[in-house]
Amino acid sequence: MRSKPFLTVAHRLAILAYIVVALFPLFWLLKVSVTPNDLLYSEGVRMWPSRATFEHYTFVIAHSAFPTFFKNSLIVAGSTAVAVTILASLAGYALSRFRFRAKYWIVALMLVTQMFPLVMLVAPIFKMLSPLGLTNSLTGLVIVYTAFNVPFATFLMQSFFDGIPRDLEEAAMIDGATQFVAFRQIILPLTLPGIAATLGFVFTAAWSELLFALMLISGNDAATFPVGLLTFVSKFSVDFGQMMAAGILALIPACLFFLLIQRYLVQGLTAGAVKG
């Protein structure tokens, strides 16, 4: 087929337009974070300030509570991602491979949990966590996030397990493995892309969650960074420079995380398993 130059150009332009629209807010974040306070309102709308500075970054790192928020977020998002992925792998495998009596109802209930606006659940959850001493605590946040993310992650993992031929674990079981050994040594390594996707999805969800973090955490000590960002909003002003700098810094772990797992995301590991 001969390509038509006009269509090719239009195609590329459309992609370019999409990328610009998607990335422009990030660029603006960066731009504001390096704009000195005195130029922020005086220069009008410009693509780049006439003078750039890193003073917001040094302030945020050295003189604000941001490092604490950052550490808290890392702990919460990391623990949630790991806990959810372990639970979701096991549950997803069960849903994919086993036939058991209440399966239909379990799936239905898991779907139901996804149907409510989370705001509705804030009060009851607070009521439940409070007597357990789990408000204002990172553990409480991890538990809540895990509970909310497991259903979707389970469906995600189930679809990955569904894509792995049953023959493989049957072959392993005939070769002398128990079902659990077959799961661990044969199926799990082939699900790495799924595990990576689940880890990434849950990590980012927990990393940027605001509602529950805001409601369940009151002091600075246990605040995650989305809550922490609000500390840059004071009664009379918003320190945009510092807030944007903190935002840029908060992007780093998520980017690193995806850089780390991206090779599993794109890999089609099951190629060559079955069929000719």
Place this chain on the structure above:
Amino acid sequence: MASIDIQDIRKSFGTFSVLHGVDLTIRDGEFIVLVGPSGCGKSTLLRMIAGLEDVTSGDIRIDGRRVNDLAPKDRDIAMVFQSYALYPHMSVADNMSYSLKLRRTAKEKIASAVGGAAAKLGLDPLLERRPRALSGGQRQRVAMGRAIVRQPKAFLFDEPLSNLDARLREQMRAEIKKLHGDLHATSIYVTHDQIEAMTLADRIVAMHAGVVQQVGTPLDLYDRPANLFVAGFIGSPGMNFFEGCYLVSGDQAELRLANGVTLPVPQRAGIEPGATATLGIRPEHVVLDAHGALEAKVDLIEPTGFGIIMHVSIHDVPMKIFTLDRAMLDPGPAVRVDLPQERLHLFGTQGQRVE
């Protein structure tokens, strides 16, 4: 190696019954082929022997030991899957040694077992490759290698050649037969391909709709099919059938077809005169003879290179003839044929063979 004893095995999925009581005794070192159309229960039976499906009722014994409730790993059998089911994240060598590693076999023993199997199957240069870097035939060989390194009590094959192209299938078929000749391992082989069944089996088990139709040597099934199903399933092109009314007058018997044509048949005590019966004759047994008793209109000629398949009709009843006579490439509008009495098969009202 081992014998396998199957007694009144039944299987249902919910209310749907797949196997209706199968009995089968497989001798030590025997090559058994389970053959039948899709959905006849042959794969289910194999998977029950492997332990991958629960037994609804009945007993399976391997070497005299009841294995109904044993996990697959404790049955000491090996299986070759249609999809090969190679572990994609492991090299060929690791694929083949996985079962031995699970059994904590000594390293040197594993190396020599894998080396031996690889040499036997011509896999030496491929041992470090991943399955995805192999061709279909090579993957099939690795799957067989994985089975033989372990020296199990029995080999189970679940349509192992179905994913290969025709030429490769022919080649692997011969290799499997040769391998069995070397190892004399008890083998159960499932296929829907009657040629594979005929060429490989010591004994064939023909199955249909969850019931064993006939057990016997390949030539038994070819020469003396027990019923219409086996008669039609074994042989290619398939047997010709004529259904009609079995009539006896004096010492002559004949079959009167619905369209009024009568065909002389041998007299059989097993059929009531006046009952419906079916006459069968294989296409290769129909004799083309210029002085033959029947006239057949030629409908279609299919040259296969080796021979010729002629589609003809006798008073609108279709029949196939297989001949090696090249003159029949252009036979004209009609030919004369004979149906030799000694080649005829007769089946009673229920489809059972009548002697």
